[in-house]
Amino acid sequence: MRNILRLCLSTVALLVAGLFSTTQTSNAQWCYPSYTEWGYACNQPYGASWTEITIGSVTNATGCSGYTDYGTSVPFRLFAGMPNTVTVKAKTFGDWPYSAEIPLNIWIDYNRNFNFDANELINPPGLPCNGTINSRTFTISPVASLTPGMYKARFKAVGPPEGNSQAPCYSYYGEVEDYMIEILPPLSDPSPIAVSITNPGDGSAVPSPVPQGQYNVGFTLANLGSSGMTECQYTASVTRVSDGSNVVPPVSATYATPIAGGGSAIIPLVSNLDITNPLTPYRIQVSINAASVKGQFANGDNNPNNNTLDAFVGPALSGGEYWVGGTQTPTNWFSNPNSVAIALTFGGILGPETFMFVPNSFYP
Ligand SMILES: [Ca+2]
Ligand SMILES: [Ca+2]
Ligand SMILES: [Ca+2]
Secondary structure, eight states: OHHHHHHHHHHHHHHHHHHHHHHHHHTTSOOOOEESSTTTTTTSTTOEEEEEEEETTEEEEOOOOSEEEOTTSSOOEEETTSOEEEEEEEEESSBOTTSSOBOEEEEEOTTOSSSOOGGGEEOOOOBOOBSSOEEEEEEEOOOTTSOOEEEEEEEEEOOGGGOSOOOTTEESSOEEEEEEEEEEOOOOOEEEEEEEEEOTTTOOBOOSSBOSEEEEEEEEEEEOSSSOEEEEEEEEEEEETTTOOEEEEEEEEEEOSOBOTTOEEEEEEEEEEEEOOTTOOEEEEEEEOGGGOEESSSSSOSOGGGOEEEEEEOBOBOSEEEEESSSOOSSSEESSHHHHHHHHHHTOBSSOEEEEEOTTSSOO
16 A cells, blocks of 8 residues: 555656656747658658758758757757758659659747747748659858857758648658758958058058158958958058059068957058148059968858959048149149049048139140
């Protein structure tokens, strides 16, 4: 009697423990893809199966099980903010002429609410139901703002008799494979965002418009991405606008000091550049080789379209009166309107200007 009572008590304890564990996990699990025709998916001509899934450089080749949760055992990774190449292979187990295709439906639980929501569906074109393995390549592009981390993904090869079903929690003659995919932050994104002008003495930045003076000139290399950049190659030149001649020999170099996401560095190109003559402005051109970019998680440039800088620098005119034409004045004089245009185009002004044309200089 005592043994029976003890057994009953332990059973109750187990039941209570079971209830708790069920309660704890029921709201924190993705739905099971229930089968209406269990066991037929993998051996009937209308049964559809994934045979291989490749994301980036990682491939998972599989047989047919109906449903398998691979969890984190397959190290699939996607980068946010860019298209990631995915290739899947699937087949039917015979030539099934009554359906056009095996629909391919993939969900990633981007908002981590344990539901495969309709707006999380990726459905590339389907594959033939001809009894052979067919392949489909497409891209998955997680939004750039996605928090990096692990995300649940469901790959459903829809059994052809199910039609073009987009039901993640149901499977009819098809196969479902679940994965935990690591989504990484966007690749680094080097960009030469601006000319850098600094005082040779203390290295302090000189804002534009630039007063007449001698300055160190280079460019600001920014990493506009959210992951670190470890290396990139660039070419740069500083030339005179007047004749295109080089101020210093063009540079082709590798920058290998890491720049954190959102960070920047100044790369010097020429020291003590004489920026005093309004008619001698300079042109600074920089180009980053997108293929050379190396990053914290992977190589590549998140945005190869912001890799060039083509800018000019010249001395700004101080405010005041300027004479144009006629006999040269000791200061503030330009021989003709074209020179004024050059000065204003490349150097700008530091204050209100008045240009006075010497009478009869240009319109005799
Ligand atoms: Ca499979
Ligand atoms: Ca979701
Ligand atoms: Ca870039």
